[in-house]
Amino acid sequence: MFIITIVFLAKKKKVKGVLISTIVVFVLGLASLIGAIGTMASYGEDDSGSSTKMADESSKSDESEEKPSSNNDKMKQKGDTVEIDGVEFTLQGSEYIDDRNEFSDVQADKVLKVDAKIKNNSDSEIPVMSEFKVYADGEEVDTYPSTNIQDMLTGSISPDRAKTGSQTFAINGNPEKLELEFKPSMSFSDERYVYDLNP
Structure with missing residues (x-):
């Protein structure tokens, strides 16, 4: 204007x-x-x-x-199947065994045998070494050399194949709580699953 x-x-x-x-x-x-x-x-x-x-x-x-992912919040039990980075794990059971390896330097009051199944859902071969650890009252325990080498869960798994076997651990004293922690040895993920062991 x-x-x-x-x-x-x-x-x-x-x-x-x-x-x-x-x-x-x-x-x-x-x-x-x-x-x-x-x-x-x-x-x-x-x-x-x-x-x-x-x-x-x-x-x-x-x-x-x-926060861990919601599927990690709950303690896993025998028979539960979980998966991280294409590696599927199922705890089949755990028990104390009488077998002792006379050549072992590892001290063990009891030997805990853990049976598990590992399946490779990825598209490349995976090594199976130390996919899980055992903790007694929150402290990691040593592996115990098994007398049954053929039953051990080691080696490698091709794509779309599975392997069932066991690993043995040295338990000393009378721990109140035994837990298994699963995380694939070749995984870069922070994800892990914890199982309650009731041998």
Whole structure:
């Protein structure tokens, strides 16, 4: 409206050309400044919204990293099957055995035999070495050299194949709680499953 008034006065020759140019440039500059401020304000709102969103996503990812996956929350039992990185594990049982290896340097009040099945669901051959550990009252126990080498759960498994065998452990004293922890030896995942052992 202001510009229309200036143009009208210029036609009646009541305002000089230089003054008109100055006023028009000033008005256009003011309009540009107001537009720039409005744009910056809306950008700031979008930016703060996105930073809030990023912070929310970051806190959610932190929570998911801190919390183990829901399938790990529950203690596993004999017969339960779990899988990590294409390696499937089933605890088939555990028992104390009388067999002793006379050549072993490992001290054992009792020898615990753990029977398990491992299946390779990946598309490449996997080695089977130390896929699980045993803990007595929260402390890892030593493996015990088995007298039955053919029954041991070692070697390698081809894709879509399974292997059943056992591993023996040295138990000393009378622990109140025995647990087995499964994690494939070649896995880079932090995921693991814990089984309650009742030999």
